[in-house]
Amino acid sequence: MILATVRKLVHAAQSDFSRPYRCVSAKELSKIFVSARRIHSYLERFEGNWATAAIVKQFMSSARRYGKQMQYFRQANDNRNPNIM
Numbered sequence: 001m002i003l004a005t006v007r008k009l010v011h012a013a014q015s016d017f018s019r020p021y022r023c024v025s026a027k028e029l030s031k032i033f034v035s036a037r038r039i040h041s042y043l044e045r046f047e048g049n050w051a052t053a054a055i056v057k058q059f060m061s062s063a064r065r066y067g068k069q070m071q072y073f074r075q076a077n078d079n080r081n082p083n084i085m
Contacts, residue, residue: 002040006055009035017063018073021056032056 009032033049
């Protein structure tokens with residue numbers, strides 16, 4: 001249930017899955033962390049939001065890997081189809 005909530009929050013934040021976790025702005029992460037703690041009070045036990053951060057990292061990594069496999073992300077030198085992200 002917590003995993004599904006965090007996943008929905010990452011989508012709601014309109015995160016760019018073509019970027020790694022380390023490139024996500026602190027403001028964007030803060031919104032996700034605060035919302036997750038508000039919805040699931042259990043997450044308040046983890047100081048520094050490390051548990052939520054680990055969930056976000058794993059989800060974004062998996063989404064990015066899947067996006068690359070499905071060719072959702074255009075390479076910098078690929079101008080064939082401009083409609084692909």
